[in-house]
Amino acid sequence: MLDTDLKEQLKAYLERVTRPIEIKANLDDSEASQEMRSLLQDLALLSDQIHVQETHEADERTPSFTLGTPGQDIHLRFAGIPLGHEFTSLVLALLQVGGHPSKLAQDVIEQVKGLDGDYVFETYFSLSCQNCPDVVQALNLMAVLNPRIRHVAIDGALFQDEVEQRQVMSVPKVFLNGEDFASGRMGVEEILARIDTSAGARDAEKIRAKAPYDVLVVGGGPAGAAAAIYAARKGIRTGVAAERFGGQVLDTMGIENFISVKETEGPKLAAALEEHVRQYDVDIINLQRAEKLIPAGADGLVEVQLANGASLKSKTVVLSTGARWRQMNVPGEDEYRNKGVAYCPHCDGPLFKGKRVAVIGGGNSGVEAAIDLAGIVAHVTLIEFDAKLRADEVLQRKLRSLPNVKIIVSAQTTEVSGDGQKVTGLVYKDRVSGESHTIELEGIFVQIGLLPNSEWLKGTVALSPRGEIEVDAHGRTSVPGVFAAGDVTTVPYKQIVIAMGEGSKAALSAFDHLIRTSAPEAERKAA
Known part of the structure; x- marks a missing residue:
């Protein structure tokens, strides 16, 4: 699972561990479980402090695994295989569960430890999201510091049924005690500001x-x-x-x-x-x-x-x-933000796998987004206000070579439509003929500058x-x-x-x- 260089680097990090790490993996015979099993076996071979045990709990997500240590009440789970951008989250979780101190300021650590209440956090992430690790790492650390905090980090691409059921259309997406808590990048201090109501006054x-x-x-x-x-x-x-x-x-x-x-x-x-x-x-x-x-x-x-x-x-x-990011400022955009309207194709693109999306904007950012999304989604429609694309020629050539991309120029987006829960399409006006057209789709990525x-x-x-x-x-x-x-x-x-x-x-x-x-x-x- 892990290449030789990565194993050597990880082994050096794990030398900082001062107490045993118990990993309990909930696995079955699926391909994803086999990948997770391979990853955990690699980890166990890199440190004598790491011990892996397989379980088969029907009420837990599969595949997933918890990290804990004897004598400590820690509730931290990864539902999915934390590679890509989340590999650092895994490494930090291993170190912190294993007793290596965090770099978090001492007053913030004490604030986390002093939280009064029971908090069950669920974070949906994608492996290509550069914003997600901050949230996952913050909540993992909070779970290590305070036994009344539980956190599970969930790979949305692996648990698509949950994503559909809970209408998760942007990551990172956090639920607290089953209710929508927050979207977007957050650190420990930002999370504390939301749940510790007296923090702002202090x-x-x-x-x-x-x-x-x-x-x-x-x-x-x-x-x-x-x-x-x-x-x-x-x-x-x-x-x-x-x-x-x-x-x-x-x-x-x-x-x-x-x-x-x-x-x-x-x-x-x-x-x-x-x-x-x-x-x-x-x-x-x-x-x-x-x-x-x-x-x-x-x-x-x-x-x-x-x-x-x-x-x-x-x-x-x-x-x-x-x-x-500049917004389109059209009806429906605010209503369906994070419900199909997105601004980060790297973060949210994997959530639209196999679906139809539009990219608004024909500059470098828009064309790059369309190229990236074309490898994930079923179809991309790129909409540009001007009569021609403004992106670098090399990017335009790449975009035009893709079979599942349609380019519409001289088009002004006038409305985002939806069913009250999620995006179902957009309306644009042909700036030459003046006619309005509707495109049925599930996602809209806005890339029109700053x-x-x-x-x-x-x-x-x-x-x-x-x-x-x-x-x-x-x-x-x-x-x-x-x-x-x-x-x-x-x-x-x-x-x-x-x-x-x-x-x-x-x-x-x-x-x-x-x-x-x-x-x-x-x-x-x-x-």
């Missing part, structure tokens, strides 16, 4: 007590990370307030144009960015959404008000809130007609002491490497601003 109180910064970075993507590092290296007080550290990079599958790194994946790069920032004395305040910017007053401090009611103050601010996260700045900072923050060559905005970088700005070409450069430049400009504005003050005091 966080707000901590934030209010923070002293002003020299540089406050709002946003934790590549631009924000670069800005934080460059500011911290100057030895000045630096803070980062981010809704989710990593930003759009977390939703990016393959990255092959980041100079000096031949190939990587978004979540790996995001983790590396955060690790690099944490090497410096940077105050990272995660899971915080900025809602209002107040320019500096008599105290010389810019204020950023947060959604939880708290606010942060700083001598300078770097805005790097990035962008998000929208800057700048709504909260309207009326405070000058924005372009597209909503981007207007900046000069130094990253300065229209507000003194406020700088901006990355995809939220008017800088062309929304690329990771460009965002990093712009973030670094904005931090250097902020430092220069601090020097120039503090010098006259120092001179006045000396006089």
Whole structure:
């Protein structure tokens, strides 16, 4: 099951295990069970601490297996074969069940242990989903830390009947105690914020007590990370307030144009960015959404008000809130989001195996999505507003070579239709003839570009007609002491490497601003 190199790497990791790991596998004679049996046998050969026992429990998903250790009440199960993106989840679960400590902050660990209540989590994932491991790993760790938390991670492609029954059309999808809990990427802190109702008030109180910064970075993507590092290296007080550290990079599958790194994946790069920032004395305040910017007053401090009611103050601010997927803004889109309307083909594509889907958008993202989906689904219809596709020619040639793809240009999507539970089709208007047409399908993947996260700045900072923050060559905005970088700005070409450069430049400009504005003050005091 596992190749030689992977076995050697895993064996080295398993040397960190300090207590026995008991694996109980619920198997039958199916091909999937045979694959799981082979995987578990490989694991048992790699460490004397791992012991595998087969069971045949009719009331449990098959194939599946639990991880436990003697003397500990742990309820952690994998329903499916955790390879692909979920192999790391398996490795971490083995280490944590085996006694190796987590890197989670101690106060968060204590918060998990102190949860009062019984929680049964079920997470549906796909092996090609780069967002799913964060959720699976977070809930696995919580199950290891607190015996009143149970978690089962379920491969949706392997348990299609459940997916159909529970109307799972996007992953990661989490159920809590049998009820819909959440969709999308989450970490331990985000899950805690949802179930620990007093956590928000405690966080707000901590934030209010923070002293002003020299540089406050709002946003934790590549631009924000670069800005934080460059500011911290100057030895000045630096803070980062981010809704989710990593930003759009977390939703990016393959990255092959980041100079000096031949190939990587978004979540790996995001983790590396955060690790690099944490090497410096940077105050990272995660899971915080900025809602209002107040320019500096008599105290010389810019204020950023947060959604939880708290606010942060700083001598300078770097805005790097990035962008998000643009929506079609047609009837039915909001109603059927995660019920057939999706934005991540890598994550949700496997859930539409054998079905008919549409991709909206003929740029590189849309054509790449259509190519990927064509290998999974029964049929793909690509719909482009313009009279021709805008993707690179090499991608267009590949797309046109696929037998189960239809391309429709000069088409404007006007409605998403459904039966109240899921998508059943879409309506588009032929922009040449004006006629409306209906396509019957089960999924719609929207790939029509990005929208800057700048709504909260309207009326405070000058924005372009597209909503981007207007900046000069130094990253300065229209507000003194406020700088901006990355995809939220008017800088062309929304690329990771460009965002990093712009973030670094904005931090250097902020430092220069601090020097120039503090010098006259120092001179006045000396006089």
